[in-house]
Amino acid sequence: MTQGLVAFLQGYGRNNREELSAIAKHESWPRLAALEYERRMSRLLESLPLDEVRAIARQEINLNELARQVLREPRPRR
Numbered sequence: 472m473t474q475g476l477v478a479f480l481q482g483y484g485r486n487n488r489e490e491l492s493a494i495a496k497h498e499s500w501p502r503l504a505a506l507e508y509e510r511r512m513s514r515l516l517e518s519l520p521l522d523e524v525r526a527i528a529r530q531e532i533n534l535n536e537l538a539r540q541v542l543r544e545p546r547p548r549r
Contacts, residue, residue, distance in 0.1 A: 484491035516524050526532040 480491060480494070483494075516527070519527075523532065527534050
C-alpha cells in the first residue's frame with residue numbers, strides 16, 4: 472500500500488514540487504482521511520431507497536449485521 476502512495480507522490484512532485492512540499496507540511500491528513508472515508512462509505516446509502524435509509528437511521532435495520540449475514544453465506548461457484 473505504501474509503495475502505491477510513494478509512486479503517486481513521486482509523480483505528483485515531478486510536476487509540482489511546491490505542492491508536494493505543502494503536502495509534506497500539512498498535519499491534518501488523518502482527520503481529512505477520516506472525513507473522506509466517511510464520505511465514501513455514505514455513498515452506499517445514496518443507492519438505497521429512501522425508506523431503507525430511513526429504517527437504518529431509525530436503527531430498525533442494522534446494516535452491519537446484514538453485511539455480516541451476507542459474509543457468512545457460502546460463495547457461489549464461478
